[in-house]
Amino acid sequence: MTEEILATVKAIDNKQTELCKALLICQSTVNDHGWMLDNLSKFVSNAYDQFMDISREMSDMKINFQTFQYQLNALEQVSLRSTLEIHGIPYRQGESAMGIVGNVCRVLKARVDERDVEYAYRITFNGPADGRIAPIVVRFSRSLHAERLMKAKKLKRNLTTGDLGMQDCAPIPFFINFRLTTVNRKIFSKAWQLKKQGVIKCVWIRHGKIFARREDGMEKVHIRNEFEVDVLFAKAEISD
Known part of the structure; x- marks a missing residue:
């Protein structure tokens, strides 16, 4: 009887030892995963920072390109x-x-x-x-x-x-x-359509520059690109 009890205790002790080893392995695995997650988090953070830097650079490049386009169109208009x-x-x-x-x-x-x-x-x-x-x-x-x-x-x-x-x-x-340059002809055509629709009061050209007046008594607006035509249209809608 005593021998059976000792054998049972020994078996339990062996199982505890194996369980401790398994727990240690799990702990090591969890630590490894935590290290991997920490590195992954840093990688994602760095990638996001790089993405934001690239996004800002692209935005600056777009603004610079638009400025270059405007200056080029202005020079072409001067040549005419x-x-x-x-x-x-x-x-x-x-x-x-x-x-x-x-x-x-x-x-x-x-x-x-x-x-x-x-x-x-x-x-x-x-x-x-x-x-x-x-x-x-x-x-x-x-x-x-x-x-x-x-x-x-x-x-x-x-x-x-x-x-x-x-x-x-x-x-x-x-x-x-x-x-007018090709660009300015498109701008003038777009503004002229707004005049025909009654959205703005008048549109005219002076020395190759396009001007518009939304209503009588309002200041004239120098239109330099199609976006400014859209702004003029939006302001007219808001005032209505």
Whole structure:
């Protein structure tokens, strides 16, 4: 009987020893996992910091790129300060763009000679014209000549194609504007649509710059990009 009890106690003691070993192994495993989790947490934290740094760098690069785009567009617009567009003069078979420009200068009594014109041509639309009259582009040797023609046209706002001697078609008003860059044409088109919808009061071009006035009596706004057109639209909605 005693021997059986001793054998049982010994067996229990052996099991306790094995259990202690198993617990030690578990403890070691838990410690290893804790170390791994701690390292993983540090790795995730470092990765997040790197992501935020990259995000800030990308944001700065985007701002710098947008600034560069604006400056490039502004420089391109400055290069067009001697170039005008004449709108509203119907096409005639065998016409001479240079002759039309000279006729416009004479009718407006602008102090501009045909010798001051570097070139003149009528734009060809890539897609369907949709009834639009293609404008005539004219570049002068100096911006002074372009400004003189613009001022002369402002003094005689109500002239039509009839005043140019075009008696074979119904007289329609013609307009002269500074030629815009591709970017500025998109901006002006977008702003003009807002004017047609009655969202803003008026839109105009002055020396290649686009201005708008949301309502009578309000200050004019210089629109430099499409985002500023959206801001103008949003402000109009809020005021309504």
